[in-house]
Amino acid sequence: MSPQILQPLTRAPERSSNGTGSIHYLPATRQNVLWGRLPCARDVGVLTIESGDEVTIDTISHEGVLEDQGRDPAAFFGRHGVPREFVLDDAIDLAASDFDHDPGSDGPHVVTGPIHVRGARPGDLLKMTVLEATPRVPYGIISNRHGRGALPGEYPLGVENVSVFAAVEAFEGIQVGTLPLVPGGDRVVRFPLDPFLGIMGVAVAGDVRAHSVPPGAHGGNIDINLLTVGSALYLPVQVPGALAYVGDPHFAQGDGEVALTAMEASLRVRVRFDVISQADALTQFGALGGPLAETTDFLVPTGLNADLGEAVRECVRAAINLLAARFGMDRTLAYAYLSAATDFNISQVVDRVTGVHGRIRVADFRG
Structure with a gap:
């Protein structure tokens, strides 16, 4: 197991990628996250930036902090052989806090934000460009829960939910994810890693926070695996300041995400936020009713x-x-x-x- 662990408040960047604008660091502290819900118009930004600024953001995977996993990441990952020092402090702090998260009515996802972008107004587009996506830990979890996934009623095969531990290892000069072919076996299947954010979004209009699971015009949990480094997501702004957020970090995902989750694991990302005026947005893209992604x-x-x-x-x-x-x-x-x-x-x-x-x-x- 690689020893690289990006604990909160460590190794934050010092300069922007293009030499213009400002760069900020937003840790996933208790005060800077929402759990299971997404921002709405009544929320206030935990960080205020200008259009063109870059923000380095810590994200926390929900796998390992959830109630059906014990809400104790140190113990949960410890059962998979992960030492305490390889478990993220901010994940442990969130799970141990009195954060009001109801698994019966809230989604599972932890999102960092919201970020207020000055000058963003309804009718504009917010462009979120992923500049870096760095794993914070060398492992992840792929889960299948009863009543969920593409084959509810068929999987999981047993009575319990399933959380499969996936390790990261070096293979032929690259980092790959690995799973055993059979439980406890030595033979493994290896697959490429391509980190991305499953959740990128803007606040919804009105005073009710959106559930974190279903995606929509606000973006949210769109789970498009093309949104890796160098890609951008355009979203119609619904509230002044946009109130953007990110979360649901992945190391890898196949189209479909059929089991329910993919290789879920915490990332540190660097994102540039650009406001595109309504007039320019109409010229470039027409009237957008929902998310539009762009890659090279x-x-x-x-x-x-x-x-x-x-x-x-x-x-x-x-x-x-x-x-x-x-x-x-x-x-x-x-x-x-x-x-x-x-x-x-x-x-x-x-x-x-x-x-x-x-x-x-x-x-x-x-x-």
């Missing part, structure tokens, strides 16, 4: 609906609208292009609201 290679429209088929249809409509706004493409021709050249992937099927995302190659429109 792809524009990534999304569809979110409790019905997977409707989520696909919403994503296709969003893709057509995007092509019309961004490239002036005729809608009938855009529909044909999408059928011939664009993959539509299932983001996840386990968050009450299912997610679909399209991958539109930007290289196809160069020149």
Whole structure:
């Protein structure tokens, strides 16, 4: 097991990546997180920044702190052979605190924020660009709980919920995740790591905090595994200051996230926050009704609906609208292009609201 542990308040960055704007550090202390709920209009930012600023943010994985795991990360991970010094202090502090978290009515996720971005107004877009995503620990958990996942009623096979420990190891010069082929066995399967945030979002309008599980126009628990370092998420601002937040850190996830969670593990991320005015947003993307992701290679429209088929249809409509706004493409021709050249992937099927995302190659429109 690698000894790198990023405890809170250690090794915070000193300068921004582009030499402009300011850089901030936001630890996941009890005062800086919400657990199971997402910010709304009545919340106040725990940090205030300018558009263009970068924030280094500690995130805490919910795996290991939840009530059905004992709400004692040191003991939970200790049963998997993890020494106390390899367990994050902020996770232990949160679990041991009197933080009001009701597993019956709240979601499981711990989110860091909200962050007030000066000048962000409803109608604008907030662009959140992931600049760094560094593992805070060398292990993670993949869970399957009764009544959840793609196969509820079939898995877990026993009466208890299942939390599978996944270690990080060096293999052929890279860091990989490992799982045994059989419980307690020596043979393992290895898979690549590609850290990303499952939750990136803005506050919802109104005075009621949103549940952390279902994603929506606010972003939230979208679980799009393309949102790795170098990628960005655009979200329609609903309240003044945007009140942005991040959480649900992953080391790896397959499209679908079928068991319920993927390789969940805490990250330290660096994110740049940029406000795009309503006028510029309409020119670049048209009228966005929900999250839009962007990578070096792809524009990534999304569809979110409790019905997977409707989520696909919403994503296709969003893709057509995007092509019309961004490239002036005729809608009938855009529909044909999408059928011939664009993959539509299932983001996840386990968050009450299912997610679909399209991958539109930007290289196809160069020149």
